[in-house]
Amino acid sequence: MKTKSLTLSCAIAAIALACPAARLLAEAPLVVNMIAYDTMKYSVTKFEAHPGQKVTIKLKSEGMQPKDVMGHNLVVLRAGEDPTSYANAAITDKAEGYEPKKLAGKVLASIPQLGPKETGSTTFTVPAKAGTYAFLCSFPAHCMAGMRGVMVVK
Ligand SMILES: [Cu+2]
Numbered sequence: 001m002k003t004k005s006l007t008l009s010c011a012i013a014a015i016a017l018a019c020p021a022a023r024l025l026a027e028a029p030l031v032v033n034m035i036a037y038d039t040m041k042y043s044v045t046k047f048e049a050h051p052g053q054k055v056t057i058k059l060k061s062e063g064m065q066p067k068d069v070m071g072h073n074l075v076v077l078r079a080g081e082d083p084t085s086y087a088n089a090a091i092t093d094k095a096e097g098y099e100p101k102k103l104a105g106k107v108l109a110s111i112p113q114l115g116p117k118e119t120g121s122t123t124f125t126v127p128a129k130a131g132t133y134a135f136l137c138s139f140p141a142h143c144m145a146g147m148r149g150v151m152v153v154k
Helices: 002-018 020-026 083-090 101-106
Strands: 030-037 046-049 054-061 072-077 107-114 119-125 131-136 148-153
Touching: 030 046, 030 072, 054 072, 054 107, 072 083, 072 119, 083 101, 083 131, 101 107, 107 119
Parallel strands: 030 054, 046 148
Antiparallel strands: 054 119, 072 107, 072 131, 131 148
16 A cells, blocks of 8 residues: 555656646756956857746956956847847947946846956846847947857747
């Protein structure tokens, strides 16, 4: 009898794990550790996440130059938004850290401009829509120089 009930509870546990909702509840948050360099590159240019997953991106600037001259931020765009268009539209908005309020509708999450050895982080829930979400540094010319990447949601 005891063996039978044990078998039954195992079967229930297996069903619960196979259920997508249970999988989401059980899924651990994803932490992405990223470094920004004055060579206008990120240490991470691609990562994968699942719809509904909680993601924390931690960004550390290993830059040496002052924030005014060589600041680095991270802007994660919503699905279908183009990083080059965002960077071009934000280029004159120094007062807002190159993250203008008028473009807020295009942004999923962001970390403000960092100076040398500063760190920042952002936590967000991955949207339900599968696809590619671009991220970039919106300091003038950095995105064009290659300071960008993608979050692949699947
Ligand atoms: Cu940058």
